[in-house]
Amino acid sequence: MLESIARASTADDRVLSVTRPLKVLHVIAPAAAGGLERVVCTLARAQRDAMIDVRVAAIVEPKVRDHPVVAELRQSRIAVDVIAVPPRSYLLERREIAAICTAWRPDLLHTHGYRTNLIDSPVGARLSIPRVSTFHGFTGGDLRNRLYEQLERRAARRMDAVIAVSRPLREQLAASGISSRRLHFVPNAHEPRADFLDRAAARSALGLPAEGFVVGWLGRLTKEKGADVFLDAMALLRDENIAASVIGDGSERASLELRARRARTVRFHGLITNAGRYLRAFDVFVLSSRREGTPMVLFEAMDAGVPVVATCVGGVPEVVRPTDALLIDAERPAALADAIRAVVRDPRSARLRLESARRRLVADYGTRPWVEQYSAVYRQVIRPATS
Numbered sequence: 009m010l011e012s013i014a015r016a017s018t019a020d021d022r023v024l025s026v027t028r029p030l031k032v033l034h035v036i037a038p039a040a041a042g043g044l045e046r047v048v049c050t051l052a053r054a055q056r057d058a059m060i061d062v063r064v065a066a067i068v069e070p071k072v073r074d075h076p077v078v079a080e081l082r083q084s085r086i087a088v089d090v091i092a093v094p095p096r097s098y099l100l101e102r103r104e105i106a107a108i109c110t111a112w113r114p115d116l117l118h119t120h121g122y123r124t125n126l127i128d129s130p131v132g133a134r135l136s137i138p139r140v141s142t143f144h145g146f147t148g149g150d151l152r153n154r155l156y157e158q159l160e161r162r163a164a165r166r167m168d169a170v171i172a173v174s175r176p177l178r179e180q181l182a183a184s185g186i187s188s189r190r191l192h193f194v195p196n197a198h199e200p201r202a203d204f205l206d207r208a209a210a211r212s213a214l215g216l217p218a219e220g221f222v223v224g225w226l227g228r229l230t231k232e233k234g235a236d237v238f239l240d241a242m243a244l245l246r247d248e249n250i251a252a253s254v255i256g257d258g259s260e261r262a263s264l265e266l267r268a269r270r271a272r273t274v275r276f277h278g279l280i281t282n283a284g285r286y287l288r289a290f291d292v293f294v295l296s297s298r299r300e301g302t303p304m305v306l307f308e309a310m311d312a313g314v315p316v317v318a319t320c321v322g323g324v325p326e327v328v329r330p331t332d333a334l335l336i337d338a339e340r341p342a343a344l345a346d347a348i349r350a351v352v353r354d355p356r357s358a359r360l361r362l363e364s365a366r367r368r369l370v371a372d373y374g375t376r377p378w379v380e381q382y383s384a385v386y387r388q389v390i391r392p393a394t395s
Contacts, residue, residue, distance in 0.1 A: 013281045020181045030386065033114035035124040037067040038077040040279055041256075042228060042391055043196075044144045045077045046304040047173075050199045051382070052086045054375040058265060058383070063087045065108055067101060070094060076281045080314065098127050098323035105131045116140060116386055117156055122160040129167060138389040142171040142194075143181060144324060145301030147232040161185075168389040171382070173302040174323025192385050196382070197378035198307035198369055203285050207379045214253060214277060221252045221352055224290030224314070226283055226305055227259065229258030234296035234319065239264060239294070240341035243273035245348060251275070253290065287312035292351045292358070298338050308374060315348040315358040327373075332365035 010085060011366045032054060039047045048064065053063045063086075066078050070092045081088045105128045109117070117132035119125050121142045132139040141164060146157050161184035164170045171192045172178035178193045204210075208218060216222055223242070228235045235254065242252045252271065254264075257279040268274040282285065283306070287293060293309040293316050300322030307327070309316050316333035318324050334347040351358045 013083060024286070029059055030383075030390075031061040031112065031114045032063070032118055032386070033109065033112065034062065034064045035067070035117065035128045036064065036077075036118045037121055037123040038075060039228075040076055041281065041283065043301065043304040044120055046106065047085075047142070047144065047196055048221060049077065049080050049084070050268055050304075050375065053084050053199065054197070054379045055382070056084075056086060058376075058379045060379075060383075063089065063108075063114065064111060065091060065128075067091050067093065067103060068130075072223050080282075096302035102131050106135065109135050109137060113268060115390055120143070120144065122156045123168075123360050124395070125160050125163055126156070127360060129163065132389050133166070138168045139240075140169045140171065140385060140389060141167050142173065143177060144173055145177060145299060146180065147230065147299060149231060152395055153241070164394065171385060174300070174326060176322055177301055192381075194378070194381045194385070195323065195373070195374045196302040196304055196307070198311060198373045199375050200311055201284065202309070203282075203287050204312050205285050207288045210286045212288050214275075214286055216251070216253060216275070216289055220251060221222055221249070221291045222253055222289060223348055224253050224255070224293045225296070226255045226287070226293070227295075229254075229261045229264055231260065231379045232299040233258075234298045234338065235260065235264050236267060237298075237319075237339060237341050237344060238294055238296040239267050239271055241294075241348065242268070242274055244342060244345040246270070246272050248349070248352075250348065250352065250371050252279060255280050255286070284308040284312070287314050290314050292348060294344065294348065295319060295324065296344060297321055297324075300384070302327060310362070311371045313362060313366070315351050317344065317351065319344075326365075328365055329368075332368055334361070 014107055033047055037049050049050050052062045052064055064081055066088055078088050089108050093101045104127040117137045117139050119129045125141050129139050164186050169190050170186050171194045171246050172181055181191055225238050229235050251273040253275050255277045266275055287309055293314045295318040296317055302323035318333055318335055319338040320335045321338050
């Protein structure tokens with residue numbers, strides 16, 4: 009258990025005295041689903057289990073009802089404050105965060121994502137609350153998004169601690185001028201789940217045939233996730249009796265559905281709440297991203313017992329090694345098609361890689377050491393603040 013720290017004077021020096029459980033306020037502007045959202049939900053539960061007093065402030069638009077991330081947190085008995093604000097109502101958003109901080113008095117403000125880093129983290133500075141941010145990865149994209157990311161990098165220099173979820177991301181942040189004293193590497197972790205549907209039930213729920221080889225893809229339909237590369241690979245496999253399922257939504261969905269016509273055997277399912285439950289419908293899971301932090305969906309695929317083919321980007325090679333998955337370079341549809349063929353033609357090797365991946369998942373990515381790594385960062389920023 010990480011506890012709040014107070015300092016008391018003695019005749020000779022100051023010593024630490026334990027007062028109460030640490031109070032951490034996570035701030036998130038959640039999408040309906042995604043890796044960042046999965047990290048926050050998992051971390052909040054793991055910290056609660058470690059006897060940390062956790063609260064989550066969720067920024068949503070007023071028209072949003074029953075947000076799935078809010079529902080999941082509440083179902084997990086995590087306290088959630090829903091802040092419903094219209095788009096670009098940033099002063100109102102800050103006032104709401106300040107009101108929560110004033111009433112609840114957290115020991116630490118932990119932000120996730122560029123919106124909360126830019127808009128809400130300064131509230132902590134104004135109220136003298138130590139500030140930590142987890143950076144989950146940069147997506148690039150259009151000019152506006154790149155501008156936001158540049159502003160976020162600058163804002164990170166003023167935070168008390170910045171956590172990168174992969175080593176390449178830590179290097180990017182260091183190049184942005186964040187001091188090594190404030191910059192930390194904490195890879196994501198996995199919380200084993202017991203609600204996977206079995207193969208038959210998952211296929212039935214997704215409307216897939218009971219038999220036949222199916223390749224699964226799950227994520228946001230945006231450029232950095234590389235769904236177009238996946239679809240081009242499937243076009244190369246169109247005559248090989250291999251079907252594909254794409255779960256997710258995003259700005260590129262319409263163009264991707266047009267692109268998929270070349271592959272013929274691709275089914276788009278749209279956004280599905282708690283999509284990881286359906287992973288056992290697939291004979292192989294493909295991650296074709298151009299950019300990644302530490303993708304939580306890889307952990308879920310390994311946990312579900314599904315062989316993995318992934319691009320070697322960001323934190324991916326830290327999660328799975330060549331002994332655990334087939335790794336390929338990004339932007340190479342032909343190499344991706346060859347890797348899928350390899351799983352089809354050599355299922356024994358695929359099973360061996362999967363067994364290695366699942367051993368690694370248990371040994372290296374449990375939530376208990378993960379929470380302690382976060383707690384070590386928290387201790388560094390709270391002690392100076394209480395001196």
